[in-house]
Amino acid sequence: MRIPHPKDWEIAMTKRIDAVEKVTGKAIYADDLKFDGMCYAVPLHSKYPSAEIEDIDISAALTSDGVVDIITANDIPGSPRVGGLIPDHYVIAKDRVRFMGEVVAVVAAESRSQAYSAADLIKVKYKPLDPVLDPRIADSKGTPKMHDFRKNNILSSFKVRRGNVERGYKNSADIVEEHFETSFIEHSYMEPESCVAIANPDGTVTVYGGMQHPFSTRRYVARALGFELARVQIIQTTLGGGFGGRDDTIAVICARAAILALRAKRPVKITYSREESIRESYKRHPFIMDYKAGISKDGKLQSMDVDILADAGPYCAVTPFVIWRPTVQCTGPYIVPNVRCDSKGVYTNNTPTGAMRGFGTPQQVFACESFIDICAEKVGMDPLEFRKRNFFRQNITTHTGQKLDNHEVSIREVTDKALAAIKWKTKFPKCSRGKPAKDGFLHGIGFACSYRGVSLGAEGNDFCSAITNIQPDGSILLEVGVSENGQGLKTAMASILAGELGIRIEKIRFIDTDTSSIPDGGPTVASRGTLVGGNAVIDSANKIKKMMTPVLKHLIGASKGGYIFAKGKIKNRESGKTISFDDAVAACHAKKMYLHSLGLFSGPKVSWDEDVGKGNAYFTYVYGCQACELTVDPSNGKVRVEKAVAAHEVGKAINPQMAAGQIFGGIMMGLGFALTESIVHKNGEIQNLNFNSYRIPRSIDAPEMTAILVENPDPAGPWGAKSLGEPTNELMGAAIANAIYYATGKRFTKTPITAQEILRAIGGKI
């Protein structure tokens, strides 16, 4: 299973190609744009989580100072509803509002302050309805339906079935059950939503904005306008963080800006305040989960029952994908002969939920990996030993019927490496378990393991393209159908192209995504960017090499063994004769040859049978283990994570430093999920709309972190590379919960595990 790949030290050490503009403040984010005649639009949000709109009176607002235009639902020229999977998302609320962040009108004015003043003058007459706020009763009798065109409030449901769980429980010496809950999580990208729409003279529209999937934005905008796709151009500006959160919400904001720009025939900018962003943007789904397992005398899992209920809010977004993935991965990386898992996402009047780094797995891994420690203790085993007895092994068949034989099953390897680095064996026996140590603190260590399907899997359509466009002087324009989110995609793509063509990366200019130039490469989500984009880049490079072959034959002779592209030169493998890359390019150009190619990637075959809950869900998998060491202050319940170690199997790290950056960021986001972060709704209204009350980790919270990259190159990946972004963010929740347990002797099954909760549990004074 060894894949040849260029082992170019320089490529592995490449620094971000977009770093200089970012450290000098020159990088252009959407709100930095300014155009002649530009006006500014602001949203008017709902006053109720659920209400009928009886009347909207904009007459006073229209005459307010500086107002350019005001739009409501009746002004949407195309479809009133948009959406990627189910078109249930109203661009502007029509007749009814379904959550507090619903937009009922958008006001454009000469300045933002004038727009806000005018928005205050809009009179909306609501007839409040009883909101559905508890997902557990969302589909009960008597609960009102969220959408008339839907059969009921169940948005989607999935299952996994293997063997017979009841029979498995009969063979079990111990049966363990636990209930878990997680909170709404805000992505907290540092740049709030922003875009500028421009009506072009030819009747088309161009929207500049910070989004992670410009093509999905284009579909939303085109649908809302009633335009063909070719009449809508989306150009991605530098994106100030995504984490899965820059899709549906920014797409409808872009649609509103586009409608206004076409009406006003002026550029229209919409930039959200942080409060508007948090009020309206979709969150990570809170999950309610029940785990039950039967374990034999020798510590082997026999049966597992898993139920997952996800609060989707009123709009679908990508809810089906977000619950499908944790359903498929419900057992974690463990062999379980009998499995039943049922999951569903339901409509409520809370804030909508959608994709966020992990796609449902930070919630499920928190539950599953806490549960595995609970199981280990129940059968009187060390959590590591218990896992080792049950881990996936090479060539086993998983609970979904997939044989793991096309990649290296490295769950033991990552676990051993992470635990060796944190010195688990010597530290675990010393955990405080409720009795403070000499220093007065409670000390604990914990870890969690996961496996994760790479890319979209059987629920998505995995393909991508890349355009390599070599100029007559040998410089190169590169475009890829996936987008820079801040993760370093441009650098990874340019590195791969530089490696394939054997040239310096400085010769490559990466063109930011422009939907009018490159085909749709699918969303830059699911940790798929490097894999799908990188494979498309390699294909485009191979096509260029093939095009050049006749000219190379002429220049440096025919070669049965082909040509080597390295260090700016092209070498005849047989004769050793060389020519510089630039000279070869110039020669091709002189022969009227366009060195321009469209590289393609189409994902290997995957399958899923929804009726029987089985299939080869993903074409390959990655494995990870994160461990942490922490202290709890028994006087106030505060947790200080001192050390964190993460070992992730990545196939191949294209850029180890940037890969480590993904790991550190993922650990910290996981730390926030575990300890402090929760979007709190009160009667459907978010109580913490800014970073003073929604607390994400700060530098003072950062543990000393170690990133371990385990490389088992995968046949499916470019140079063997797989995924990394999301697995880094799904493990820390359980690792911390487990460490808190070994520190305090108390098990916490709901996130966030706040200092107050800990203090209450250990009997301290609050």
Added chain:
Amino acid sequence: MKLNVNGKIYSIDCDPDSSLLDVIREKLRLTGTKRGCDIGVCGTCTVLIDGETKRACKVKVSEVVIGKSATFTDSPKILTIEGLSDGDDLHPIQRAFIECGAVQCGFCTPGMILTAKALLDKNPKPIREEIRKSFTPNLCRCTGYQQIFEAVEMAAKLISK
């Protein structure tokens, strides 16, 4: 009103109660200073005023204008990210941020770099714990902060050379 920003005098016409952030971004069109929360808790709008880190969203422009009697030399000196380096020569802190992989989406980066400058100007050889504490006012959602700490340590070395 006049402002001393990055060693240049700017004449501006605006409401004295305007935030310095609005003026820097909208009037001076220095857009490297970012707006993340507008309530002074995220640090993306960090600028240096006479060497001290300030959240530009919480500073009224009237507080930092060049007073009628004040001379150029004793007027409040505002430094934004655009004033840190001249032309193509990067400041050692900027170089270190690139070298250490301390930049991802880049939205917090200008504020982080100016916070680093304020720290290193006062404490040229900070230990890790001092660095960790110094960045508490600046939020970053991408990096997990560790490579930012490493960048500050590298910058300290580059500057002392």
